Amino acid sequence: MSQVKLSICIPTYNRAAFLEKALGYFVDLYQFSYKYEIIISDNASTDDTGDVVERFIAQGLPIRYLRQAENYGSSANVVSAFSRATGEYVLYLADDDILINDGMREAIRYLDLNPEVTACYAPWYAHDEVAERDDPPFYSVVKDTRFKKRDFETVFDFLVERHVFPEIGIYRSAALRSAWVPRNFAYWAFAYLAHFLDQGAVAFLSKPFYRQVIRSKIARDRPQAGHADVLTAWDSYRGGLEYFLYSGAKRGAVRLTPDRRLYLDAQVKDFTMVRMTVALRMWIMKKDYIRAYELYTRLMLAGFEHHPELQRTRGVLPLMVALQTVMWRTNAVAEIDRLVLHGVEDHSAIEELLRDLGLRSEIAVVPGTTELTPEEIARTAVFITADSDRKHYLRTGHLPNLVISEGDILGHVLI
Numbered sequence: 404m405s406q407v408k409l410s411i412c413i414p415t416y417n418r419a420a421f422l423e424k425a426l427g428y429f430v431d432l433y434q435f436s437y438k439y440e441i442i443i444s445d446n447a448s449t450d451d452t453g454d455v456v457e458r459f460i461a462q463g464l465p466i467r468y469l470r471q472a473e474n475y476g477s478s479a480n481v482v483s484a485f486s487r488a489t490g491e492y493v494l495y496l497a498d499d500d501i502l503i504n505d506g507m508r509e510a511i512r513y514l515d516l517n518p519e520v521t522a523c524y525a526p527w528y529a530h531d532e533v534a535e536r537d538d539p540p541f542y543s544v545v546k547d548t549r550f551k552k553r554d555f556e557t558v559f560d561f562l563v564e565r566h567v568f569p570e571i572g573i574y575r576s577a578a579l580r581s582a583w584v585p586r587n588f589a590y591w592a593f594a595y596l597a598h599f600l601d602q603g604a605v606a607f608l609s610k611p612f613y614r615q616v617i618r619s620k621i622a623r624d625r626p627q628a629g630h631a632d633v634l635t636a637w638d639s640y641r642g643g644l645e646y647f648l649y650s651g652a653k654r655g656a657v658r659l660t661p662d663r664r665l666y667l668d669a670q671v672k673d674f675t676m677v678r679m680t681v682a683l684r685m686w687i688m689k690k691d692y693i694r695a696y697e698l699y700t701r702l703m704l705a706g707f708e709h710h711p712e713l714q715r716t717r718g719v720l721p722l723m724v725a726l727q728t729v730m731w732r733t734n735a736v737a738e739i740d741r742l743v744l745h746g747v748e749d750h751s752a753i754e755e756l757l758r759d760l761g762l763r764s765e766i767a768v769v770p771g772t773t774e775l776t777p778e779e780i781a782r783t784a785v786f787i788t789a790d791s792d793r794k795h796y797l798r799t800g801h802l803p804n805l806v807i808s809e810g811d812i813l814g815h816v817l818i
């Protein structure tokens with residue numbers, strides 16, 4: 404019986420419709436000239452995931468289906484799938500993503516011809532199923548590039564200069580066994596790359612073999628782990644690069660003279676800040692201006708004041724941070740059912756922005772000229788544009804901490 408060449412590992416949880424589509428590609432689209440297996444690790448799904456798998460097993464797909472006793476989390480489920488793999492090579496496949504036939508052929512051929520390579524990476528397409536188009540690859544590799552074992556410094560320069568994320572790869576099972584270790588503060592992709600490079604050569608190929616579906620016809624706005632990482636993982640990116648460099652230094656492959664430390668730290672910082680500008684843009688797109696402002700302060704301190712993202716953001720942040728703060732504070736107070744806007748020129752426009760930012764529908768937005776009874780005052784928050792109007796509201800019985808002024812908020816939004 405011939406050995407399995409490739410183990411394709413698919414962790415899943417309550418995504419039967421996505422998994423059905425993913426497995427359908429093995430029947431209708433993919434072309435493998437070698438023996439392969441599909442390892443599905445089910446994190447105790449409560450939908451009909453098991454039935455979907457059984458239907459494809461009946462069609463002859465080489466599936467091994469494993470079911471967790473309970474949901475142990477996504478990381479444990481990935482390890483579960485990898486640990487059951489018997490192939491010479493191992494590939495992670497998300498249950499809603501797509502492989503590319505010609506890229507896969509070339510990647511497997513490359514590994515066959517280069518037995519010293521422990522991991523073979525490639526850029527990937529962000530794929531919009533709804534519009535039926537590929538966006539440009541996440542990073543680019545001009546030509547197939549191989550780095551010899553423990554060539555940490557050259558690989559580090561390659562990563563930071565091109566902003567390469569070694570996330571999509573095919574691994575030799577022998578190398579994967581020791582590389583796959585839990586990482587919390589160090590971004591997993593950089594940490595695992597260090598482990599693979601410590602064991603042998605690594606390669607970055609120019610041709611993609613993977614499509615990450617960013618908009619699915621099944622559910623356009625489904626949660627995506629990678630998308631969440633972009634919003635929040637910049638400090639773990641730094642941790643991952645530092646982990647990578649430390650591993651190289653302990654192997655004697657990274658020089659840590661005082662000048663070299665300063666250079667490496669500057670490179671890591673710059674990489675982290677660039678990723679933070681991407682997060683800033685995405686938080687703005689998600690209309691979370693308070694988080695965006697926190698990133699803005701860190702980027703400005705780092706010397707990124709001339710970066711285009713900060714230039715575009717500067718004019719938007721003060722007003723939107725103020726309105727989001729008013730919304731948040733009003734929503735947070737128990738038994739508030741009214742918000743007074745005093746001194747606001749375009750009342751309807753500001754109300755629309757507050758609603759768009761999340762002001763609860765049961766909270767009425769009224770102008771400052773509204774007459775209120777004592778009982779209504781007790782259930783009312785007030786936003787004033789001029790601090791001088793505070794005395795009026797205090798005299799009429801409003802609580803001091805429920806009268807929020809523009810100055811209270813914008814005094815700390817330092818653009």
